[in-house]
Amino acid sequence: MSHVDAGDVVLAVPVLATLTPLRRAVLPDLAGIGAAGHVALTFDDGPDRRSTPQFLDLLAEHGVRATFFLLGSMLRQDPQLGRELVAAGHEVAVHGFHHRMLLRRRAAATHDDIERARDLVATATGAVPRWYRPPYGVLTTAGLRACGRLGLSPVLWTAWGRDWEAGATPDSILRTVTRPLVGGGTVLLHDSDCTSAPGSWRRTLAALPGLIAWAGERRLTLGPLREHAVVVR
Numbered sequence: 001m002s003h004v005d006a007g008d009v010v011l012a013v014p015v016l017a018t019l020t021p022l023r024r025a026v027l028p029d030l031a032g033i034g035a036a037g038h039v040a041l042t043f044d045d046g047p048d049r050r051s052t053p054q055f056l057d058l059l060a061e062h063g064v065r066a067t068f069f070l071l072g073s074m075l076r077q078d079p080q081l082g083r084e085l086v087a088a089g090h091e092v093a094v095h096g097f098h099h100r101m102l103l104r105r106r107a108a109a110t111h112d113d114i115e116r117a118r119d120l121v122a123t124a125t126g127a128v129p130r131w132y133r134p135p136y137g138v139l140t141t142a143g144l145r146a147c148g149r150l151g152l153s154p155v156l157w158t159a160w161g162r163d164w165e166a167g168a169t170p171d172s173i174l175r176t177v178t179r180p181l182v183g184g185g186t187v188l189l190h191d192s193d194c195t196s197a198p199g200s201w202r203r204t205l206a207a208l209p210g211l212i213a214w215a216g217e218r219r220l221t222l223g224p225l226r227e228h229a230v231v232v233r
Contacts, residue, residue, distance in 0.1 A: 032186030034228030072097030
């Protein structure tokens, strides 16, 4: 997957949100910092009928709920799956309509893409989305302004598993995501391989029980962003 490959680099204009430690310290709401006893579990790039239902089954088995950042282009293909996410108690959020970097869009196109996705998520699932995460984690001034106009709060992450990479394994995903993770953090994983290495979702799925166990051993509650007490401005 062509994720921004400078580690935890995030571009935000005019907001300085470069490295993850700086983002945590200066922009905790954007980074997804929440209550110390909670870890927000989030998934990008779905919903995908090939993979998302298996995540739903595993999460249900463990009694865990999450936030799913949906692509409008994927939801349009299977709106029923979006409704299944909500019916299972999960939170739905906006990842844009198309998975394109905002730096390559004009302001009007950015607004239209986010608005189109927001409206589809609301109508298809029956749940009004609260959160927006830009593709590749690259947030522009136009994206920030669009969120303000559309009633969305942008949120990124504090830990990811690099699960989109072809060389990722369940063990590497678990190590990568837990190495920087502490209570109050937000985890980024993917429930679809539509923009990732083929089959990568299977490795993410296989890593999930280990992440759930890791949180349990530390008495951290895994859950959606709506239970994370993220500061919303």
